[in-house]
Amino acid sequence: MKIQPYMIHVDYDFNEALSNGTLPVERVQVVDKVNYDHDRECWYTFNYYRGKIQTKHGKMKNEILQTGFKLLEGDPENVSLYLASMDGSNKRELYYDENEQIWLELSRFGKKEGKYVYDSNDWVSGVVFSGTVNILIEENDNVFSEKLVFFPSGISQRDYEAMLDDLYRIRQDLISRKKTNVSVSTRSERTSQRIKEILDEIERPIRLISDNPKGELSFTWDFRKAEKPARFHPRTELEKEMNPGKEKYLTFVNHETSAIFENKLIKQELLQLKYYCDMYSSSAPLRQTDKEQKVNEMKSLFEKINRNIHRMIGKVEGADYNAVKIKVEKDISDIKEKIEKQKQKISNGLKPRATKLNKGYQEVDVTISCSISAFNLIKKECSFQPYLKTMIRSGWDKEKGEAHLAFDKYSYVLNGQTYTVNPLSYFIEIENCSDFLSDHWKFWKSLHEVIEYLEMNPSSEVNLKITGQAVWNKKHFDKLDIFGIPQEGKVNRDYKFILASISDIIVNGESIMPPADPTVMQQELARYIQDLDKVTEDLKQKQAENQINLNTVNTLAQLEVEKKNLTYEGKVIDKVIEKINELLDLPLLKEIQLGHFEPLIPTQLFLHDPNYQTIWRLLQSLEEEVGLSLLSNPAQRKIRVKKVEQLYETWCLVKVLDTLTSNLGWEFEEADTIVECINEFLGKKGKSLDRFKTSISQGAWRIDFHYEPKIYILEDGKKKYTREEPGYRTPDYYLSIYKDDFLIGHVYLDAKHKNFKEQGREALTKEIIDTSIDKYGKMIPFEMTGPTLGSFIVHSDMVTGMENETNGENYYAYYNRDEFPGSLDRADDNEAHKYGAIYLLPSALHSFKNLFRMIMEFRIGAHKKCWNCGCEEVHIEQHLTRSGYPKYYLTCPNCHEFWVKVHCSHKGHKIIKHTNNYHRQVLSDFSWYIVCPTCGDGFEIEDRIEQSKIRSSNAL
Numbered sequence: 009m010k011i012q013p014y015m016i017h018v019d020y021d022f023n024e025a026l027s028n029g030t031l032p033v034e035r036v037q038v039v040d041k042v043n044y045d046h047d048r049e050c051w052y053t054f055n056y057y058r059g060k061i062q063t064k065h066g067k068m069k070n071e072i073l074q075t076g077f078k079l080l081e082g083d084p085e086n087v088s089l090y091l092a093s094m095d096g097s098n099k100r101e102l103y104y105d106e107n108e109q110i111w112l113e114l115s116r117f118g119k120k121e122g123k124y125v126y127d128s129n130d131w132v133s134g135v136v137f138s139g140t141v142n143i144l145i146e147e148n149d150n151v152f153s154e155k156l157v158f159f160p161s162g163i164s165q166r167d168y169e170a171m172l173d174d175l176y177r178i179r180q181d182l183i184s185r186k187k188t189n190v191s192v193s194t195r196s197e198r199t200s201q202r203i204k205e206i207l208d209e210i211e212r213p214i215r216l217i218s219d220n221p222k223g224e225l226s227f228t229w230d231f232r233k234a235e236k237p238a239r240f241h242p243r244t245e246l247e248k249e250m251n252p253g254k255e256k257y258l259t260f261v262n263h264e265t266s267a268i269f270e271n272k273l274i275k276q277e278l279l280q281l282k283y284y285c286d287m288y289s290s291s292a293p294l295r296q297t298d299k300e301q302k303v304n305e306m307k308s309l310f311e312k313i314n315r316n317i318h319r320m321i322g323k324v325e326g327a328d329y330n331a332v333k334i335k336v337e338k339d340i341s342d343i344k345e346k347i348e349k350q351k352q353k354i355s356n357g358l359k360p361r362a363t364k365l366n367k368g369y370q371e372v373d374v375t376i377s378c379s380i381s382a383f384n385l386i387k388k389e390c391s392f393q394p395y396l397k398t399m400i401r402s403g404w405d406k407e408k409g410e411a412h413l414a415f416d417k418y419s420y421v422l423n424g425q426t427y428t429v430n431p432l433s434y435f436i437e438i439e440n441c442s443d444f445l446s447d448h449w450k451f452w453k454s455l456h457e458v459i460e461y462l463e464m465n466p467s468s469e470v471n472l473k474i475t476g477q478a479v480w481n482k483k484h485f486d487k488l489d490i491f492g493i494p495q496e497g498k499v500n501r502d503y504k505f506i507l508a509s510i511s512d513i514i515v516n517g518e519s520i521m522p523p524a525d526p527t528v529m530q531q532e533l534a535r536y537i538q539d540l541d542k543v544t545e546d547l548k549q550k551q552a553e554n555q556i557n558l559n560t561v562n563t564l565a566q567l568e569v570e571k572k573n574l575t576y577e578g579k580v581i582d583k584v585i586e587k588i589n590e591l592l593d594l595p596l597l598k599e600i601q602l603g604h605f606e607p608l609i610p611t612q613l614f615l616h617d618p619n620y621q622t623i624w625r626l627l628q629s630l631e632e633e634v635g636l637s638l639l640s641n642p643a644q645r646k647i648r649v650k651k652v653e654q655l656y657e658t659w660c661l662v663k664v665l666d667t668l669t670s671n672l673g674w675e676f677e678e679a680d681t682i683v684e685c686i687n688e689f690l691g692k693k694g695k696s697l698d699r700f701k702t703s704i705s706q707g708a709w710r711i712d713f714h715y716e717p718k719i720y721i722l723e724d725g726k727k728k729y730t731r732e733e734p735g736y737r738t739p740d741y742y743l744s745i746y747k748d749d750f751l752i753g754h755v756y757l758d759a760k761h762k763n764f765k766e767q768g769r770e771a772l773t774k775e776i777i778d779t780s781i782d783k784y785g786k787m788i789p790f791e792m793t794g795p796t797l798g799s800f801i802v803h804s805d806m807v808t809g810m811e812n813e814t815n816g817e818n819y820y821a822y823y824n825r826d827e828f829p830g831s832l833d834r835a836d837d838n839e840a841h842k843y844g845a846i847y848l849l850p851s852a853l854h855s856f857k858n859l860f861r862m863i864m865e866f867r868i869g870a871h872k873k874c875w876n877c878g879c880e881e882v883h884i885e886q887h888l889t890r891s892g893y894p895k896y897y898l899t900c901p902n903c904h905e906f907w908v909k910v911h912c913s914h915k916g917h918k919i920i921k922h923t924n925n926y927h928r929q930v931l932s933d934f935s936w937y938i939v940c941p942t943c944g945d946g947f948e949i950e951d952r953i954e955q956s957k958i959r960s961s962n963a964l
Contacts, residue, residue, distance in 0.1 A: 011089075011145060013042035013051050013156060016076040017061040018112060024122050031124065036105045037061050039073055042156075050155035055138045055652060057161065074132045075156065076112040077102070082147060084109065089943065090144040091133050091156075099144070108705075134158035138168065138652045160652040161763065163804045163849065168652070169293040170850040171659040176292065178666045179686040180635060182679045199579035200288070200584075202633050203281070207587050209890055210626045213619035218596035219674065221271065267600045270613050270620055275597045275628050276606060280636040283587045290578035293850075300851035302571040304810070308854055309924055311568075317557045317934045320565070329565035336558045343551045344884040350544050354392075356535035360397035360443045360485045367940055371477040371508045372490070373421040378436060381469040382412040382916070383459045383894060390540045398448060398537070400455065401437035411435055415503060416471075420478075420490060429489045437504040438474070446522045447476070447510035449529050452536035454513040454520045456886060459894045461516065464869075471517075476510035535609045544881040548887065552897055552908050553922075555938045560923045560935070561904040575699060608636075656761040657740055660802055660848055661715055664741075664757075665704065667853055670858070673878020674704040674711070686717075706878050712744040720790035725782025734790045737783060745797065745868065752868055753797040756784040760801050764808040772808065772845060775801055780843045781828070797867045800859065801845040809847025809855060814932050817844070837917065840942040841866050841926070854924065862926040866941075871909050871920055874900035912938075914945035 018039050038061040045052050059073045077089055084104065087110040092099040102111040116127040133141055138160040147150040160168045303325065310324040320335065321327045351911065360627050380386070383403070391397045402413040412743040415436035419428040440451045458470045480490055492501035513520045523529045538544040591597065608631060614624035630636055665682055670673040676682065681702040700715035719742075720734040729735040743755040758779050764772040785799035841862055846855040857876075865871040874882050879902040887895045893916055896909040908921040917940050919927060930937040930946045939946035 010080040010744055011143065011154065012078050012080055013053070013071040013143075014038050014076050014078065014110065015040040015042060015053060015057055016108075016110065016112060017059070017071055017073050018115065019064070020115065020117075020124075026117060026124075029127070029130075033103065033105055033112075033114070034110065035543050036076065036108045036110060038076065038108055038110065042075065045157075045318050048155075050140070051143075052157040052159060053134065054159045054161040054262045055134050055136055056878065057134075067248075074113065074115075074135055074136060076105075076108075076110040077143065086147055086311060088146045090146070092142045092144050094140055094142060097909070136653070138655075144309050148480050151686070159654075160761075162653070163656070163761070166293040166296060167849050167851060168655070169802075170297040171293040171655055173287050173292070174688060174850055175662060175686050178250075178662055179683055179690075181666070181670070182676075182683050184634065199633055200580040203285070203630070204580050204584050204625050206633070207281075207584055210623055211587065211591065213622045214591055214597075215594065215619050217271070217274075217623075218594040221596050264822060268613075269606070270611060271537060271596060271606065272600055272602060272607055272813075274623060274627075275592065275600050276598070276602055276635055277630065278588050278592055279602070281630060281634070282585060283638065284634055285581045285585050285588070288578065288581045290575070290582050294577075295574065295578045295581075297850035297939075299571055299574045301853055302567045302574070304806075304852045304945065305854040305924075306564055306571075306808070308813050309564055311932060312925060312935050313560050313933065314553070314557055315931075317561065319935055321561070325566070325568065325571075327568070328565070329561055329568065333561050333565065336554055336561060340551060340554045340558065343547055343554065347538075347544060347547045347551065350541065351531075351534050352549065354537055355530055355770055356539060356598060357392040358396050358445060358448070358530060358533060358537075360448070361397075361441055364749045368482050370480050372480045373475075374418055374476065374478040374491075375418040375420075376418045376436070376438065376505060376506065378472045378475045379414045379416055379469050380412060380458050380462070380472055380650060381410065381414070383462055386455075388455075388540055388888075388890075392536050394450060396443070396445075397441050399437065399439040400449060402435040404435075410623070416501075418491065418505075420480075422487070422490065427488065427490075429492070430820075431489070431503055432492060433500045433503055435503065435632055437502075439504065439506045440510070441479075441861065442476075442509050443504055444509060445526070445533060446531060447507070447879055448472075449522050449533045450510055450513045450520045453522075454773045456536065456888070456894075457515045457518075457520065459888065460886070463894055473512075473514040474507070474510060475512045475514075475709070477508045479506040494723075526541055536888075540890055542890065545890060549936075555897070555899075555906045556908070556921065556923055556935055559742070559904070562904065563923055616830055631703055653759070653761045654689075656804055657759045658685075659850075660757075660759045661700075662686060663848070663850075663853070664856060665702065665713060667856060668704055668711075669687065672857070672875065674706045677703040677705055677710075707880060708748045710746040712746070714742050714744070716740060717742060718906055719787070719792060721787045722790055723788040724784075725786035731790065736856070737787055739784050740802075745863075747870075751794040753795040754792070755797050756799040757802050758784065758800075760803045762803055762805060764803065764805045772803075775803075776843060777828055780845065785843050796842070798842050799861055800843065802848050802856075803845055804849055805847055806849055806852060807921050809852065812845070813855060815928060817928065837942050858924055858926045861922075865907075865920050866918070866926070869918075871896070871907075872898065874898075874903065874905055876900065876905045877903040879903065912940035912943060912945040914940065915943050917942035917945070 018033060019035040021034045022031065024032050024579065038063060042051050042053045053075065058070050058072050060068050061071050061073075063069050063177060065501075079087060089102040090099050091102065100113060103114050104111050113132045115132050116130040117124045118127045119125070131137060135158075138158045140157045143156050144155045145154075159165045163171075171322050278525055286292060289295060300834055306324045310318065310321070313321075317336070320332045321329070376720070387399075387401045387403055389399045400413065402411040402415065404411055411434040413436065414434050415431050417428060417430050419426055421427075440448060442448060454472065454474075458472060461470050462468065478491070484490065484493060486492065487499070491503055491505060493504070494501055523532070538548075545697055608627060608731075614621050615621060662682065662685065665676075669676055681700070684698055685702075701712065701717075703710060703712050705711075716738055718736050720736045720737055722729050722731065722734055724735070724737065727735065739756045740759045741757045743757070745752045745755065760775060760779075762771070762775075777846075780801050781797045785796060787796075834935075846859050859873065861875045864873075864875045872884060873880055879900050879901060881901060883899045883901060885897040885899075886895070889895050889910070893911040894909075895911075897906070898909065899906050904922070910919050910921065911917060912919055919938050919940060921927075921936065921938060923935070923937055925938065927941055928939040928946075929935060930939055937946065
C-alpha cells in the first residue's frame, strides 16, 4: 500500500472547546512533498521545517510545518494510519481530514492566561523532535509499515549522529581512564594500529579452529524409526503404545555441536569489535567530524595569521609547513643576534661618572618616599653621555586627577640634624647619577618589582623608599625644605633629586639586593635599560611577532599531522572491518546463534588448547585496549525520538568537560557522575539531568559545573524582585571557579540550537541582549556569592560562528556597543569580554578552547599559567615599554605555546596576544595589532585602513 507524506500547516478553531486535549481542525494547507531516501529506505524531512502558508487574511507567512500523509491507492474508509515509536511502546492514531484527504497528527493544547496555547510537553512528531518513527497503515487485518526520519535542522545530520556517537565514546573513555589509568590521547594514538595487530594475530588460530572445530554433545527431540534395542525413553514408549505401527516416533537424539561457550564468546567479541570499529571507520560521522574539527581550527588560524606567513603557506591543507618553519626560525635567529649586539653596545656604554662635584654643591643624606598607583605616566629616560644617567619623574592623569608616581615625603641630614619634609607638590623627578653600577641596577630592578606587584594587585599602591646621597645646590638654602625649588607666583615647588649614590631601595618593606656576580648584574642592567632603547624595542617586537608566527606554523603543522593520522587510522579501521567480516563468514562462526551477553572468563579449553589459548590472550589484549565489554551494540545506540535541543545541551555539557579533561590538563574529582549523566540521557528514562553537578581540578584551581540550576535572584537586566518574592533564573550551565578554595567568580553558558545565519544577525543580537546580558549577565543572585566573570551563548550555527571568529566578535559584544543600545552604552572597564556568543559542534571545538583561555587569562588575570595544557612552570621574559607599561613574553616549556601580555597605548588596558587571538584584530590577517576590548583603541587604525582601501578602489 503506497502513501505520500507532505509538509502541511493546520489551522484550528480556537473558538471551540477542547475535546480530548485538542481543538477542531478548521483548515489544512498542503505545502511541500516529503522526499524518499532509497539508500536508507525511508522518508525523510527536518524538524522546525518552515514553509510559506497563506493566512486567513490572504497574506503569505513563513511558518513551522508538520507532516501529513496521503493514500495513493485503496479506500480511505477501510484504512487507519498511526505513528509509532521504533520499539512499539508508543502508538498514536492519526486524524483524517476529508477536505484534503490527508491523515495528520492533532496538536494538543492547554490554557495560559485565558488563551489556548500549544502544549509544549506534547509536540506533534517531528516539529521540535528529531529521530525515526514508524508509519503504520492498517487495512482490515493487514498492516503495512514505512519509516519516517526527522533530521535535525540547524546542524547537519552528520553532526547530529556524531554527537550521539561522541557521547558513547566519551562514556567509554571515562570508564577506560578509570580502569587503565592511561590518558585518552596516549591510547588514541596507538589504538587503531594495535587493533589491527591483534586481529592479524588472532586470524590464524580462528581459521584453524574453524577447519577443525571443538564440539560437545547436544540432545534434542527428533522423529526417528524405532530401533531395537534402543535406549529407554518414557515419552517414546508412551507414543508407541498410543500409535502402534507408526513409522517414526519422537525420540531423544544426541548430536555434536560446535556452538560451545568458547566459540560463542569468540563470535561475540568479534561482533563487539566490529561495533566499535563502525564508529571510527573512514565514512563514520565521528571520524569525519574529528577530521573537520582539525580543518576548521586550521582555517581559523590561517585566516588570522600575518599576511606574509599566509602568503608563504599558500593553502591551509597540505602545505609545506616545514619550509615555512625553517624560514621563520631563521628570521628569529637573525633578530636575536641583532638584539644581542644592541645589548652588548648598551652594556659597553654603562660607565658611571667619576665623582666630581661642582663648586657650590654638596652631597646630602636623603630618604625619599613615594607612592605608585599605576605604571603608566611614569616618565623614564636614560643617557650614556658623558656618563650613565637614568631618570624617572611623575606624570599627571587628567581623567583620574592624580599622579601615578606621587611624592609623599622626604628627609635629609644637614649639619648632623635630621629634617622631614611634607612636600608642597605631588610631583617628583629622580635622576640617578651614581658612581656605582649596583645603584643603577637597584634603581631599575625596583621599578620592575613595583610594576610586577601592581600587575598582580591592580587596585593597590606600592610604597617606594630610596635612601642615599643627593646633590644639593648650596645656593638654594631653605633649611626646612632644601630640595624644594619655589615657582614664581605659586605655592607649589619643584622637586628634583640628583642621586650621587644609593644606599638602599625598599619596595613595600623589602630591600632590593643586587646579585653577587658583577657580570650578571651588568647583563641584567643592560637588559633593563634596553627597554628604553627604540632600536631594541622594535627588534623585540619583530621577534615576538615572528615567535607568534612560528607558534602558528607549528600548530598548523601539528593539526595537519593529526588530520592525516585520523585519515590513516580510518583506513586501518576499514581494513580491520573487512577482516572481521571475513572471519564472521567462516562456517563455524556463521552458524553460531548468540544469546545474551557473556562475560570474558577463562575456561579449561581457553587455558590448555594452544589455539584457544592464543585467542584468549589476544581477546584480553583487546579488552585492555578498547574495553569491548563497555560497548553498547548498535541497537542500544538508537535512542528514542528526542528534542535536538536536549541532545545539543547534553552533548555541550559532556563535551566541555571532556575537552577540559582530555586536552587541557584538568582532572575529574569524581568521573562517575558524568558517566551516570550520559547513561541517564541515553537510557530509557530520557532526560533526567536536573541539578547535575560535578567538579574538575588542576593544581590549586577547581571548577564546579552545574547543569540547569535554579538561581534565585533579586534583580536582572529588566526587573527587580524582593527577598520575600525573589525571581529565579535557570541557565543551562554555570561554572564556579575557585583558586585555593577561594571563589573567584561564575561563568554562565546557555545553549541555543539555532541557525542565526537563516534567522539573521538581529536574532543573534537579540539573544545576546536578552539572554547573555540581561537574563544572566546582569542578574543579582539572592544567595550566591562571587562576581559574574562572563555570560555567553553557546550555539550550533557553524557559518555565523566562523564569520564572527575571524572578526573577533565571538567572545565579546563590547566591540559593537552600538548594536546593543541601552545594554552596553554605560559599560565600565570590567565589562570587557564579559558577554558574547561562541559556536560549538563536533566539527568545531577551538572556539570553546579560546573562550576558556580568555576567561582564565583575561577575565581572571591568570595569564602566567599555560591554559593550553595546564603547565605551571611557564618561562616569563619581562620588559617595560618605553611608555612605561609592563610587557611579558611567555613560553610554555611543555606544549611550546607562546603568548604576549601587553597594554593598549591609549589607556593602558591589558591585551593578550595569541596564535589564535580572542581579541579582535585590527586587520583580520595580521595577528599582532589588536583592538583593545576595553576602550576600543585600534578602531581608528582600522578606520584609516578602511578609508585607504576605499580611496585605492576609487583611484582604480
